[in-house]
Amino acid sequence: xxxxxxxxxxxxxxxxxxxxxxxxxxxxxxxxxxxxQNPGKAPTLLIxxxxxxxxxxxxxxxxxxxxxxxxxxxSSLQPEDFATYYCQQTNSFPLTFGGGTTVEI
Amino acid sequence: EMQxxxxxxxxKKPGESLKISCKGxxxxxxxxxxxWVRQMPGKGLEWMGIIYPGxxxxxxxxxxxxxxxxxxxxxxxxxxxxxxxxxxxxTAIYYCARPRSGSEDPFDIWGQGTLVTVSS
Numbered sequence: 001x002x003x004x005x006x007x008x009x010x011x012x013x014x015x016x017x018x019x020x021x022x023x024x025x026x027x028x029x030x031x032x033x034x035x036x037q038n039p040g041k042a043p044t045l046l047i048x049x050x051x052x053x054x055x056x057x058x059x060x061x062x063x064x065x066x067x068x069x070x071x072x073x074x075s076s077l078q079p080e081d082f083a084t085y086y087c088q089q090t091n092s093f094p095l096t097f098g099g100g101t102t103v104e105i
Numbered sequence: 106e107m108q109x110x111x112x113x114x115x116x117k118k119p120g121e122s123l124k125i126s127c128k129g130x131x132x133x134x135x136x137x138x139x140x141w142v143r144q145m146p147g148k149g150l151e152w153m154g155i156i157y158p159g160x161x162x163x164x165x166x167x168x169x170x171x172x173x174x175x176x177x178x179x180x181x182x183x184x185x186x187x188x189x190x191x192x193x194x195x196t197a198i199y200y201c202a203r204p205r206s207g208s209e210d211p212f213d214i215w216g217q218g219t220l221v222t223v224s225s
Binding site: 054 | 150152154168202209210218
């Protein structure tokens, strides 16, 4: 299953609302996760099952979608949110990732 | 605290072999799968494969099948990723990670990453 993210990069400011999209090459139900990767760090899980917030993740992050089209929304960007975001399908092996979206200042 | 601690950075020559490790602690190691993810320089994440340390059941991505070997030593609470003959294209950061629950769950615990550099 191929995962395609858009845009590949986005410029934004502190406090902005940002939306990232992810499209699967075939239907995956709600089996989608989102991660944030800050420079030089391991990824951290934000959202699983398309819209469930991982424990400890701020409520400014939300996810939606099902089937082939999904979105990650950050309601009010904070300094630590300037990072790269990846979607991952968890429907079937291999659990492929999208190409990433970099949120830049 | 649940954590995965990976072995340190490696510098190798093409053709050499290598085994890197990932040690789990703070949870029942044999009850959770452990996966491996590659990140080539400046690139995205690639799911390589996953192992269940309880019985060493392993699934590989077709892209990595035959290129690497994933193993586990449950007595040491450690999983391994190994190469028999490295190539320059194996240069990358390799992460181990634990899924939330089952083998097809997203990863909620990650190791710090191991940088592997392959250069003549």
